[in-house]
Amino acid sequence: MMLEVRDLHALYGKSHILQGVDLAVDEGEIVSLLGRNGVGRSTACKAIMGLVPPVGQIRFKGRSIAGLRPDQIAHAGIGYVPEDRQVFPSLTVKQNLELGLKRAGVFGRWKFDDVFALFPNLGERRDNPAGVLSGGEQQMLTMCRTLMGDPDLVIIDEPTEGLAPRLVEQVGRLLDEIARRGTAILLVEQKLTIALKISHRLYVMGHGRIVFSGSPAELTANTAIRKEWLEV
Amino acid sequence: MEVFVVSLLNGLVYGMLLFMLASGLTLILSMMGVLNFAHASAYMLGAYFAYTISLYVGFWPALIVAPVLCGLVGAAIEMWGLRRVHRHGHIAELLFTFGVALIIEKAVQMTWGLLPVPYRVPELLDFPLFRIYGTQFPAYRAFMLLISALMFGAIWLGLTRTRVGLVIQAALTHPDMASALGHNVPRIFTLVFAAGTALAGLAGVIGGNYQVTEPAMAFTMGPIVFVVVVFGGLGSLTGCFIASILMGLIQTFAVVFDVSLADLLAKFGITVTASTPFAEILTVTLPRIGALLPFLMMVLILVFRPRGLMGTRDT
């Protein structure tokens, strides 16, 4: 396994958000982490990324990364796209993308042109400040920015949140493209459809723990878990 | 006209000096939220370093070396002091820098004595550049203008064209995100603090001989720098620039206009005599309070527009 998380705990102030999470992602794999709001999915992502102090074991490519600084973890090969689209508003679209690069001028699987070909909108507005982009464009930009750093695993937190259906499809296409290029994805989602469609495996989280782990088919079959933890 | 043109030039020179001091503080304050009381101390250190260095190797090497030394001092303060204090909150940081300012002042006194030191304009620049309506414009002032303009350009280019600058801008708004993209944000903080201190040091190098290099110079320059930064607005270098020039010009032109509130009232046919209530306040002329106008403006702008002139967020 490329990423292995064992018995991960995290505290937010006094509240025990993660209460022993185990999960794993293998190379080139797309894994979804599902669950309702507030069950700790985002915190799990942040803990892996070092943005929230983690307690427990996190190994990436065989090396323990728990306790490292976020930038060290990024350099180890994990990319992270937060849920709240943190574009750097005063920088242009292109500059935002540039900052995704780990080193100036060193490109990996993704180049500027790839991004602009996939999202012509961004290409047209490459010299505009990112702050004036629409919500959807910002979402695409955040994802592409992380990809520029050529991570081997990218953690994407709710990429479709608050997007119009047309844009949701775009996100789906981008995810496909990422997978095609061989980058593993840990996707946090609420929309079952997308997750079921693209994931190799899924985890369902509830109350700070993993409550289900299995293939899309298994989850589709397991009505009880879906009713209890996911659906209306 | 004569007075106007000369005042304009003077205002610009002073404004640019303020800008050199304030730009570093703006970066530090907007990025790290640190009200750095030791900033003006770096200005003083810059002047003293430059004085000592220029005794041995001359002014021009000092122009480079002194700011670098100041930057190193700044980096040390950030790495071994501020970073530890950070988790205790902003008041703790502020008091920490306050303590640093006290120590620097005393250390300067202990090293260079209590009296002004003869830090002089280099001979190469010690001549009147041109005369305008009979007033000499010293070459050194032009040099100051040049250096500060160069510096403004350098900061601007550095922030917008270099990668480090982009990371700094990024870390200004979303430090977590910048670090998740692989940028070492703590190191960026140190860098910014050091750079800000170095800028203040540079201002000291070229301001120290323009003014007087003495242990009280930090104390007298301190408050006005805060005013400029706050007035210009947090997070905005442009705002800081405009505010610096504005403060420079206001203080210069306030001297020129000999008017008081009483004169204004006289226009409306009200004469102020010694027995009028508040006569003392009404008869104060503008030049007398010119140096106070910045503070007044800061209070007013904060009351009605807490983000300052061009700030991106509330002070």
Place this chain on the structure above:
Amino acid sequence: MRARSGISILLGLVLAIAGMGGASAQQTIKVAYTDPLSGPFAQVGDANLKQMQYIIDFINAKGGALGKKFELVPFDNKSQPSDALIALKSATDQNMPFIMQCSGSNIAAALIDGVNKHNDRNPDNRIIYLNCGAVAPELTNEQCSFWHFRFDLHAAMKAEVMVRALPKETTKVYLINQDYLFGQSVQRELRTYLAKLRPDVQIVGDELIPLGKIKDFSPYITKIKASGAQALMTGNWGPDMNLLIKAGIDAGADLRYYTFYAHLAGGPTAIGAGGDGRVLSVMSFGENVAPELGNKEAEEFTKGFRDKHKFDFSAAGYRTIFEYLQAAVNKAGAVDATKIAFALEGMTIRDFLGFETTMRKDDHQLISEYFVGSFKKGVKYDAENTGLGWATAATVLAKDVDQPNTCKMKRPR
């Protein structure tokens, strides 16, 4: 020493280690000295302290008074009246007969008031206040006190000296002063004496600036130049004076600067060579006075300090203070404040430069000669290693500055 040692115990080791001043035999006559010794104005107190110490050593070498030596006990007042009053309390606790203070009329006013009240309330433990440089005229007029002796000319007298030193060809002057009690009184007195002694002189500008707030004086210089003034008269001190003169010289303004304080520590350094022949200062003493007068003994005395401290000796006039004290204590025959004060009244001494001086009985104001120095190249003793020094441009004698006063002195019975 009870209070001092008590506090020390309280504060513990830190203080014990930092104790200074050395062993204090009870045989000395203690003179409390309070001025800013820390903070932004520390240079004032610092310079005074070292010069006074030199003078005291000299006086003690000449036998002190009543066989006792004088001892200077410094107190830092941080330029705050409240701290000066604490110093006063400390001095009276230790039965010191004198408290001396040189810098700041606000502190002087507080001390006069404090000394008056203390002496009224504690007739058995009185103290004399020796004013060595607070020059607000009020202090020996409206606020005059039996316990206060001023050993420096006050602002009005200095203003008169300055006006008298104004050359005939100067007809347009510009006044610029700090916007507080002292600056305002300098402004008032200059106007008065210009009107009285030099009706031909026109005041083309009159400005008050906020104290210590101006960082750039160029705008003022522009304005002054535009007014056509030939001379600038200012009571400014510290940065307000240094920066003003610097800005004027930088702008190449064809001006002469008449000051009260340019000769004090730090001034010459700040002014530099650009001030050659342009800056004048009203002063009680200059190092070149003695050689100019051909007074070898006085020159030796001055030079002694220079050799020892590698530093100018601008306050040699303080020697007069201690000579007065020496004479008064001897005359009183006891270290008793009341007796000494009576002895001081009306006392006359020939100072070390050879001029006659008097401690005027009516208002306790010293009437002495005064000089106006011009900052020049080619003098015997330069100032602060600048290569320039103070040459005497004018000497004004005691009788000429004998201004009347409005003091209604109340003497104890």
Place this chain on the structure above:
Amino acid sequence: MSAPAIELRDVRKSFGPTEIIRGVNLAIPRGERHAVIGPNGAGKTTLFNLISGRFPISSGTITVNGKSTAGLPPQEINRLGLSRSFQITSIFPRMTVFENIRCGLLWSRGYRYSFWHLLGGQKALNAEVDRLLDRLKLGDRRNVQAGLLSYAEQRALEIGITIAGGADIILLDEPTAGMSHSETDAAVELIRGVSEGKTLLMVEHDMSVVFGLADRISVLVYGEVIASDTPAAIRGNAAVQEAYLGTIAA
């Protein structure tokens, strides 16, 4: 027929170029327990912030108890009888639990900005706070600093502060977010109890909570209310299912 407790007419809100709330119409009659559901980012919390006065609305009108809230700061909307809780726990962390609740009570009991009443002597007030603490099952944590409580306890305290003032309209923003099962059940009971006879508007993700409590449910998707109906009808609404979970067919 009295005015509805809360009424929104064509309420819109934009942040910069993006419109978050796109013309919401909603009327909540007195005494109803109403839930707002919808996918993340639909604007539910923003809607709460608009009703409670935390943000000004861009256009439209909101009335609370028949009075327009236009231009009113939050505290004045609160004084109209509306009280809210926060999704991210918002308590007074350095004060004790008891004091937290008391702060919720002070205004409505008329103490206002008094600096002449000593709170220790206000027997009736303190007794009331203690009664409320017992109802919240926080009685034994009375003198603990609120910041040191467990998460679930903080959530309970959050609700406690919200209802303490006795407002007749209560807005709860995800009251059970992050709670365990048993904690959630307790919270539901608590909310049911304290909202008795009052108007309740809540945002909630836990469907058992929503269906257990709400009289009616509105579904907010992408800044618009796409359905507002009884729980049963919502459950059967295909559009809602699609918005929530995406179209399985897609």
Place this chain on the structure above:
Amino acid sequence: MSLLRRNWLWLLALVVLLAFPFLFYDWAKGRHSGFALTLMSEIGVMAIFALSFNMLMGQAGLLSFGHAVLFGLGAYCAAHVVNLVKAGTIWLPTELVPLAGGLGGLFFGFVLGWLATKQRATAFAMITMGLGELVSAAALMFMGFFGGEGGITIDRVMDTSLLGVRYTSPWQVYCLVLAWAFIAAALMRLQTQTPLGRMANAARDNFERAQFVGYDPRRIRWIQFTLAGFFAGIGGGLYVLIYEIVTFDTVSAAKSANALLAVYIGGTGAFFGPILGTIVVVLLQSGVSLLSNAWLLYVGVLFIVMVMYAPIGLVGLIGLHAPIWRAGRLRELLLPYLRALPPALMVLLGFVLLVELTSFTTIGAAQGKHFAIAGRTIDTTSPLPWGIALVALGLGALWLRREARAFRLRWDALMEDAKRQAGAS
């Protein structure tokens, strides 16, 4: 009786404070030490001032850089009132002069608070700094109210005393200061328990939540600021009675900074923190400055050490011991403390010696002073004292580190036990 039992600490403090000056009593001459009394009166005044500052900083989370403005303006008002009383224009007992100062502070707190409390956090701090600069500049410019540089002088000896005391001696004034300090401290303590006081806490913790329970945080800040002005003004009124003069430096930034330092050093965690801090600050400034030239440096170092290692302040540090004390095992800390003492003293000694040596080599020598310990002059140019200082500092630091580690272990163990005990009961 219960009142006595509840407030025994206050009574004890009063007795101690009344007795304390007699430690410095000069029995030979039969008089009090004016210095000690003035210093203690100063502490009393500054304690009121610091407590009122803490009404803003500790209670309401408002950092003011211009609190001295309210103190000073109160003092000016009190001075003018005294002079009016002297002139016979109005009648007011001497004992109530501080109240006049308080009302002045109240008025200016209300007016300036209107501006300042529009904002909070840094903006508030900067507004107060601006106001401070403006008022202190005005104090020099306007003769009418401020009396210019010379300030306003008064004579506190009036015939209007309620108690028939004439306040000629510092001892009488000290008693008055003590009385007012206790009244003011008690009132401020009580104020923390009022609805306003509590809501100030609430608005400090979470101003938004305060809005949603019906309060206008700005109104809270404003009233709190006004009340803080009242108490600062009382301090100012007492200041006038002690020194019989009020000058522009009472409104200066330095004075404001003193309050900030006192409150921070003492700690905002407990009501008495600022008082403790005041004692430290005043002793440092008035005591150490008499003895050492480098006192500013010590102040700077003290602050840095406090900020870095003990941001909870002195009361915070004391408060940390509470669980162990409750567990009744405080005695077990005695030995570790004693063991840490010698190395700590050594470090302190080395450091002070080093600073003093440097200070005497540069400034002191220039002033013609000699560095003397116990009457023996130390030659600052010889290597011996420098060596001693460096060795003491270095070895002390190493030793201290060792002891600190041992101390830490003991401390953690005790804390753990104490917690378990508390949990069990």
